[in-house]
Structures are given as structure tokens and as C-alpha cells.
Amino acid sequence: MGETKRGALIIFEGLDRSGKSTQYLRSKGRTVEFIPFPDRSTPIGKLIDMYLRREIDMSEEALHLLFCANRRERVDFIQECISTGIDVVCDRYAYSGVAYSLAKGLPADWVRAGDVGMPQPDVVLFFEVSPEVACQRGGFGEERLETGELQRKVRETMKLLRKPFWQMVNADGDVQTVEGEVRAIVDHLDLHLPLQLLDQI
DSSP: OOOOOOOOEEEEESSOOHHHHHHHHHHTTOOEEEEESSOTTSHHHHHHHHHHTTSSOOOHHHHHHHHHHHHHTTHHHHHHHHHTTOEEEEESOHHHHHHHHHHTTOOHHHHHHTTTTSBOOSEEEEEEOOHHHHHTSTTTTSSTTOOHHHHHHHHHHHHHTOOTTEEEEETTSOHHHHHHHHHHHHHTOOOOSOOOBOSOO
């Protein structure tokens, strides 16, 4: 028997197109696990959910640490999946957490340190979309952090976090064009090297 090819860690930032891409991977016979962040099903995720729904208050520092801890809650699961050939698709990841906290003025070195050691994605698909289009999506503004001004700051900060494994996707185009671009990127991932860990954000 040949060695099991590891799974891919695919991150979606900027706009949620993860559902369609998960379906595409499965249509190719690949096993896929989907994880949204924040993951509101975990104990820490439930606290974050209460904050986002304006049911409780907390400091910006405490919120940042909770988001970091929420991602840490799923590390073992992510690594287990990838080691057994299962792809993991995440809607948002460490980069969103860092970008939001930096946009709110928290100290850069402290903010960036929280996710060091997390699994490094094989690819981050950053969906570039105009603020006007983003604000028009269904349900926008119902939760904290969904304000136009903060979102603009986050998007500008996110661009400063770009790494070589990021791919920029113009999400203002039609759905078929965007999905075709995503499929081409995913089809050409190189999964021969072991999964790396983030040494910086």
C-alpha cells in the first residue's frame, strides 16, 4: 500500500465562498471537513457568540485572546484530519483575528503572537470585494464587528498580512468566474511537503 497523501489546509478570508469550494472538493472524491471561525459550537466559541450577539461585554484584549483560544481548540482535529488525508476548509483563520485586533488599535507584537505555532495553511484564498458589495450581503450589520468603517480598516490591514501562500481572488466578478479561479488554485496545491507551523503572522 502506498503512503496516504496528506490533506490540504485551505483558508478563506475576505468573503465566504467556502461552501461551494467544499462541494467541489467532495465532487472530486476528496473527504473534506469544514470549520468556520469563530467556531461557535465549542465552550469558548459560545462565549464569543454571546459577545457578537451583544449579550455580554468584554475588553478588546479579552476578546482577542478568546478568538485565539477558539482556534486552538480545533488544532488537534485539524492536524489529525490532514495527517489522514482529509482536507480541511476554514472560513476565516488567524489572519482575520489579527486584522480585526490591529484595526481596533491593539499592540501589534502582542496581537501577532497569539497564533504562532498554529498550522500553516497550504493556501489562503483572499476574496477581494468592494466595501459597498460586502455591506450589501444578507444579514450584514446584525452582529458586533459588522460596521462599514471597521470592515474597511480590517480589509486594508489584511492586505498587509499577505504571505507567499496567499492567492488574491477578485470576488466582485460573477459567481462562475470566481468559482473557476478557486478551482484552478485548489487543483494545483502541492501536498508533498509536511504541514508547516506558523512562525509569524
